[in-house]
Each structure stands twice: as structure tokens, then as C-alpha cells.
Amino acid sequence: MLKLLDSWRRPTEREGSPWIGLGAVLFKEMADHLTGARMRILELLIVITAVGTVYTALQNLNRNNSEFLYLRLFTTAQDPLPSFVGFLGFLVPLIAIALAFDAVNSEFNRRTLSRILAQPVYRDAFLFGKFLSCLLTLAIVFAAIWLLIFGLGIVSLGVPPTAEETGRALLFLIATVFYGGIWISLALLFSILFRSPATAALAAIAVWLFFTVFWNIVAGLLLPVFAPQQVTNLLDLIAVWELQLALERISPIRLFAEIAVILLRPAERSLGIILPIQLDRALLGAPLPLDQSLLLIWPHLTSLIAATFLLFAVGYVIFQRQEIRA
């Protein structure tokens, strides 16, 4: 018992800051990411997707309706090609996983880890530096893509984006990076758990596939378990509906899709069913102001960030206790 208490106390009693050396790790990892061959391939992938989808969007854009032209560049789809946002839903996880799946285990396999951890830095700085470098790389890449899309828009549409469009696109960029964060911390966790990078990548992709393809089915199966047995009145029906929504929202892919809809299609009002109370101040069909949209996605954003923290914390605890032999 005393020993347990001791091990709890120890982190608070450690000497010095846990972030010493964070800058050095971050600097090196960023340099690695931005110069690596892996990065070139990923960039190529996104640029092709962005240019392809935006080009088809431009072909199909109804230019008579001048409202939110730029945002519609992101969301206009033409069969069989999904919109750019549709692509993002699975491209972001893929890129995040590709960046982080070998973050820790490759250092272990190259036998650089024990040399690094023999330096006067905490494992905290090392791990957080790895995470942050992936996140920043993701942010840089997507910021570049956003600029590319806006550039294409300016050239072909001939009108500058409005302030609100810019604001919404910027918010969506931030949300996209956070969405990437959750997959980065997942891949990072697997890179700590599995010594082989291939296994770690496979595990992360399995999780991604599960949420992309199977989660809705699983949610459907789970619904009867939690839902009230007999639905007799409207309130019960609403309860069932909300439950289904809650279950579906466990998937980060669903959360991201909802964020995209709210930010990029301001005319869509609510995410669940709309109750008369909610209709109160609103004129149906009029776009929601930006601050109201932000209010709507606030819970989504916080849950994405919370899940990211949780996954990172689990990885952190495991990594702290790992013995580094060679």
C-alpha cells in the first residue's frame, strides 16, 4: 500500500519540468516528417483529391445562387465522386495513421530509444513531441490544401470569398486537424503497444474500418438493448431517436461528418429532430449565423479533443512503465 502511494506521489515530486527537451524533439520530428518520402506520397494523394473534387464541384456549381459559393466547393459532389469533404472523412484518418503508426516502435527497433531516454529529458517530452509533430504536420498540409482550394476558387469563380465563408472554412480546418488528432493518438498508442510497425498500422486501420463500415450496424444492434421496450407516445419515440443518435456519435467519423454539415451548409438547422421549441427564433431555410453554428458543434469539438486526450493518456501511462532494453 505504501509503495502504491509512493508511486502515485512520485510524478508530482519529480525534479524539473516534464517539457524540457520538447522543443528539440518537436524540431527533429517536424524535419523528419516534412522531408520524408512518406510525406511526398501523402501530399500527392491529397492534392489529387482536392483538385479532382474541386474541379468537378466547379463544373456542377449552381452559380446563380451566390450564397456560400466557396463552401459549396467543399461539399458539392457528383456521382460517382464524393465531395472533398466526403473524401476527408476517410483521408484524414488514413494520413494521421500513416504519420504516427511507427512513431515509438521504430525508435525501439532502430535502438535509438535507449540512447534518447538516457539524455536528461522525461519520456513525457519525447511522447508529446511525437504527437505534436504529427499534429502540426497535419495542420500544415491541410492549411496548404485549403489555400489551394481557395486559390482555385478565386481563379475560376472570379469573386473573393466573404468574411463569413473564410471564417467557416477556417473553423472547419481547425476541426479537421482535431479530427486528425484523435487518429494520431490512436496510432501513437498502437505504436507503443506493438513492437512491429506493420502490426500497429494494421490495428489502427482495423479500428478505422470498424467505425467507417460497421459501427452503424453495431449501433443498430445495440439500440434495442438500451431503448425502452414499448414505444407508446411521442416522447418515447424522441427518446429512442436521441439514443440512436448518441450511439452513432460514438464514432468520430460521424462527429466529423456532423461538424462538416453544420459549418459548411449553414442552411441545415439541427442535427437531431427539430422540436418546436428549437424552431422558436429561427426562420426556416435562413442560414444559421456563424456563432450559432459554433454553438452547435461545440460539444462535437470537445468530445473529439477529450477522446484524443484519453487515448494519449493511456499511451502515456503504458509508455512510462515500459522497460527500454536496447
Added chain:
Amino acid sequence: MDHPVIEAQNLTKQYGNFTAVKDLNLIVSAGEVFGLLGPNGAGKTTTILMLLGLTEPTRGQVRVLGLDPTRYPLSVKARVGYLPDQVGFYDDLTARENLSYIARLNGLSGKELNLRVEEALEHVHLRRVADQRVGTFSRGMRQRLGLADVLLKRPQLIIMDEPTQGLDPELAREFLGLIHSLKQEGITILLSSHLLHQVQEVCDRVGLFHRGQMVLEGTVPDLAQKVLGGAYVIGVHAEGSPEELQNALRMVSQVRAVHSVASDRYQVEAQSDVRAEIAQAVVQAGGRLFGLTIQHQNLEEIYRRYFEEAKDAQAA
């Protein structure tokens, strides 16, 4: 310095039911070179990891430079250099870039960083290839780069796990020379190795590990006294009738055993240096004496003898 550089008390490490290191007591004073010996799996690397705070001891106390490595990991790691048994680098970076990263982790920057990196490269004679990718380096160059990496932080204590493993004899000798010059600079060194003659060459004291316990500890003559009972081994090169010569040699006082090694060579084990008496005995027995050599106390011999006895004791 008042306290020892390394001080371990009842240090124990258990993996489940298996005890990798058991009740280790070790003291290494400033400026000493201490060698850890022992068969594979004896617990040398585990001991080293505990000294560095890279793994937590199950029981016992460690003080490195007067500090507890689990409580003050940063202060300890800033002063102690560690060369792991299989040292790895970022293969797509150059030697200089690899060293710069480690220097930055040690809080160095700007001019000071460049100065230290150059100094370390110079020390291990790698300046010529400093801008080459480490992926192209040979085993020996990597090992030297590993030492440069350790020297960067100007450590007070260097811990090396099998530093000369896989080096050719020439390079191993050069490496030992480097270790020797570090000792001259007053740096304390702890190293583990299987190459006994090298350990004997550079170490002031050695500790012999066997199944997680340090069973013998001291200077090489100390150990010789303990294990070999202070025996002197004298090689005799003489021609003459083998029986007569052997008999004559056995008659010399303080001689314990005589073995015939070749037709004209014998090995004599004695309690003291009886070379003069042997020469006399050979001549008196009508033999022609060509040479007498005394084998200095040999770690290899001590090691072999100790483990033979341990095996016998176990069989009995």
C-alpha cells in the same frame, strides 16, 4: 569528492518470479574503471539499467553521484553517459546531425553546441566522415560515434555495455586506448564485457556476476589470490629426458604440479616465483634450458577456474 560515484545497496530486480539481480552491493569510487563480468544472462545489463534509472529496482537503494536516479533522473542523466550494448542511430541523418540532436536534448544550442559536437567528433576521429549518412557507417564507426555521443555531455561517469563487442582487434585496442585516456581525465567508468583480457587491461577492479549475484569482487591480483590460491604458472622450455626433467621439476620446493605441454615444454604451477630454482633443477638433471616464462595472473584463468568449481559444486 566525498561520496562514491556509484553506490548500490541490496539492489534487487525481479521479473515475476525470476530474480535477474539479487542483493547487489557495489561501490565504485571516483576515477576508477570498474568491469562487470559474467556469463550471458548473469544480470549485467539489468544492473546497468537500474543504475541509470531506465528500469526501476524491485528493492534496494542506488546512488549515482550521490543522487537517486529515480528521484532525480534529469540531474543523473545530465552527468552520466550511457553507451548501450547495441547502439542505434538515425540512419538517414549524418553523424553530425545525430550528435546535434543529442546535444539539443542536453540543452545545448548555438556556438556551444557546435563546439561540443566538433570536440566529440575529434575525440573519436570521425571528423572526416561527419557529414556522411550514418547508414553508410561500419560497425566500428558506429561504436565510435556512440562514444562521441556519450562524450558530448562531458560526463562525470560513463557506463558502457560491452563496448568492444564486434570490433576488430585493432579497433578494440584503439577503443581501449580511448577508455584509458578518459580515465586519465578523471572520468569514472563502468563497463561490462566478455573479453577478459581487455577487461584486465583497462579495469582497476572487476566484479564477477553469476546468476544475478556478484560472487567475486576486487582487483585482479585479489581475485587470483581468492580463486587460484595465489598460484604462479611458469613455462619451461628445455630439452632432455622428459621423465627425468619432470621428476626434477616436481622435486623443487613449492611446486604443486607439473604438466607436459609439448615434447620440450612444461608448465609448472608453484606457490611462489621459483624460476631460479627451476633453472638450477633443469641443469642438474642434465637438461638443456632454452627459456623460462612466468605467466602473469590471468583473468581468463580465474574466470575459467571459478566457473569450473561452481559447476563441480553444483554437481556434487
